[in-house]
Amino acid sequence: MSIYTLYKLRAFQKYFKYCGNTFNISYRLFITKIKKESELDNLVNKGKLTVVQYGAEWCGPCRNLKLLLNNLSGEYPNINFAYVDIDKLPALAESLGISSIPLVRIVKDKNLIDSIIGCNIESIKDCINKQI
Numbered sequence: 001m002s003i004y005t006l007y008k009l010r011a012f013q014k015y016f017k018y019c020g021n022t023f024n025i026s027y028r029l030f031i032t033k034i035k036k037e038s039e040l041d042n043l044v045n046k047g048k049l050t051v052v053q054y055g056a057e058w059c060g061p062c063r064n065l066k067l068l069l070n071n072l073s074g075e076y077p078n079i080n081f082a083y084v085d086i087d088k089l090p091a092l093a094e095s096l097g098i099s100s101i102p103l104v105r106i107v108k109d110k111n112l113i114d115s116i117i118g119c120n121i122e123s124i125k126d127c128i129n130k131q132i
Contacts, residue, residue, distance in 0.1 A: 032082040050080040062102040
């Protein structure tokens with residue numbers, strides 16, 4: 001689903017809410033915003049498949065990918081999704097060797113399954129589907 005479609009869905013939902021209709025679009029915010037390195041460790045240690053996006057607020061492709069992953073999280077409710085702002089956690093980014101953004105790392109049981117650089121949602125879906 002494109003970002004444009006997500007914006008249309010939001011506008012559609014607001015319109016129906018304003019008109020008093022009970023139409024509802026399932027929508028949840030996937031983001032577990034990581035504020036400390038320990039939060040990321042706790043999330044990754046839960047034993048579930050975890051999709052972690054590394055990005056920055058000033059990065060346009062990072063913002064686009066965040067919206068796409070938000071939509072993807074609705075399709076995979078049993079997977080953890082998280083976002084790490086590398087400008088707010090530079091030590092974590094450096095310790096993990098993050099040199100390009102947007103970067104998505106798919107992790108399970110502390111083991112790195114795959115790293116995907118760029119805004120390639122299809123590659124992310126393929127990797128998730130292989131692990132399920």
